[in-house]
Structures are given as structure tokens and as C-alpha cells.
Amino acid sequence: MTHAKVGDSQRGEDPSVRALEQYAASLFGKEEALFVPSGTMGNLVSVASWTRPGDIIVASESSHVAGREGPGISNLAAVAILGIDTPGGIFTADDVARAIEEAPLRSRAKVRLVTAENTHNAGGGTIFPIASLRRIHSLCRKTGIPVHIDGSRIFNASVASGVTPADYGKVCRSLMFCLSKGLGAPVGSIVVGSRDFLEEARSVGVRIGGGMRQSGIVAAGGLYALRNNVRRMAEDHEHAKALAQSLADLPGIEVINAPVETNIVLFRWRMPTVSLPEFQEALHERGVLVDDRSFPFFRAVTHLGIGKKEIARAVRAFRQVFGRAAA
Ligand SMILES: Cc1ncc(COP(=O)(O)O)c(C=O)c1O
Incomplete structure (x- = not known):
């Protein structure tokens, strides 16, 4: 990153951004890519590029697009989100067909986009099975x-399923992925798709203030992450499984998403015996931070900053705190 060659990326003149975009597009077998500051912006420019105000998009009810980004998308892209309520957020082509059929009953608006997380x-x-994605793509086409x-x-x-990025590229018209999160780059996300789609996405991106200038500095970190940090994600999955196994052995703890498929562990403390601040303090003393969003439900995510040592420390802390409370 300190040696990145930079230019005005909004004018397509930043060599580091262009190298990242070209590499990302080629990985997914798409014509072009766009480097954006965040996943939220990547989804927004995609939705706004595929739709017009008043349209409907279909997404799983528990998806990030419908939940966390819903107000932004509804406000800025002016679309309604029709949620499909299915376990683990995974839906089928039949679910999509039903949603498309139902939509006109609710309003005269039309479904113009389906998003799958x-x-x-x-x-x-949870991994969206490639066979379902193929059927959804073929129905939608x-x-x-x-x-x-x-x-x-x-x-x-x-990494967990063995399905290549190029195979995922074949079952969608656009795809957003984050360079931050498990890949470990400090900032940024990418949208890939056809040249026509990207032309529209670029112009939406500039309109909402996402046109960056010498962003090659962060793009260089993204390119490094893409080239070096993908295969090692298998370790993150092993760490998440080990964490889930240890948590499942603790009294009063239920792992919600067993068996763990990738790098996220959801678990619940059935009958909390201490308040959230007491719980946070006890864990903090043992070097583990817990946020206060959903106590007594927890979400633990592994990534390249978390190794075996950190997993062992977290397990030790949970064992002491949950165990002490149970005693
Ligand atoms: C599935 C999903 N989509 C989109 C996002 C948004 O990414 P960002 O935080 O970079 O805006 C997140 C963030 O957690 C996410 O989990």
C-alpha cells in the first residue's frame, strides 16, 4: 500500500484501482468491476442500477439488503423490498416464482431484481447451494x-464449497464482495458485472458521492488480499468449528447454527445469570470484547486476525464466565 501508484480513480486513471478491478472482474468471469468504499454502497449502486423508483426487489427477509440496508435502499433507490422468509436466509427458485407472482397482487409495481446473499x-x-442459484438464475432469465x-x-x-468464483459469476448478472471482512483488507468492496451494467453503476456511484480520487492506496491492500488471503480462509472455518464445538460443550450454551458452515458462529446463553454489563466486564478482564446488541444471543466471526491462540483464549474466557455463572 505504501508503494501504490495512484491517479484520479474517478476518471479511471488510478493504476492500482484499475489493476484491482481488472483482476476482480477476471476472477468472476465478468467484463468489468467497480471499487467502492463499502459493501453497503456496492449493494446500493447495484440495486439502483438495475431498478427504477417504484420497482420491487426480492430478497431474503433476514438479508443485509432487506434488514440493515433496507432504509437506505428504499430511500435512495426508492424500491420496495419483498422479503422471502426462509431458514438460514436460503431460498429456492419456487420461492422466487411465488414472490414474483404475489407481487402484482400487492401493488402494480413489478419485481425487477432478485438478490441472494x-x-x-x-x-x-450459510452457503447458498450453487444448484439453487442456477435454478433461480435460469428462472429469472x-x-x-x-x-x-x-x-x-x-x-x-x-473455499468451503469448492465452487469457484467464476461459477458464482455464471449464476448472476452482478455480484458484490467485500475486501474487508474475512479477506482482511482495511477498506473496500467490489461490484462485478457486464460493461453496460458497470457504466450505469459507475454513474450511480459518482452521484451518491462514491467517486474516489487517489484510492489506489487502499485498492493495493485489496489486491494483496485477493491474491494472498483467499485460500487461508479454510483456517478461519476450522477455527469457527473449533469454537462452536467448545461452546457446545459448555452448560447452558446452545450453538444455533451447528454444524458451522463457514466463519460465523451463532450461539445463545439459555438462562443468563448476570446482567450484560457484568458479563461484558468479566469477559473484558479476560481479553474478550462482546458488544451489547443482542445479549444473550451472540455472533462470533473468525478472520485472519484470529488464530488458534485467540480461539483458545476466547474459549477459556467463556468457560470461566459461563461456567462460574452455572456453578
Ligand atoms: C451480507 C452483508 N452484506 C453487506 C454488508 C455491508 O458491508 P459494509 O459493512 O462494508 O458496508 C455486510 C456487512 O456486514 C454484510 O454482512
């Missing part, structure tokens, strides 16, 4: 509806 965050890093993959963690899906 792979892996599915809220479902616990018949009706002229593009499929967008929110592939924030697509490389976790790829």
Missing part, C-alpha cells in the same frame, strides 16, 4: 429479471 450473514454464514449476489463473504462460500 452468499454466505448468509444472519443465518450464520426467462422473465428478464437480473440476479444480484450480495457476496460480501463469497470467498468463504467458495
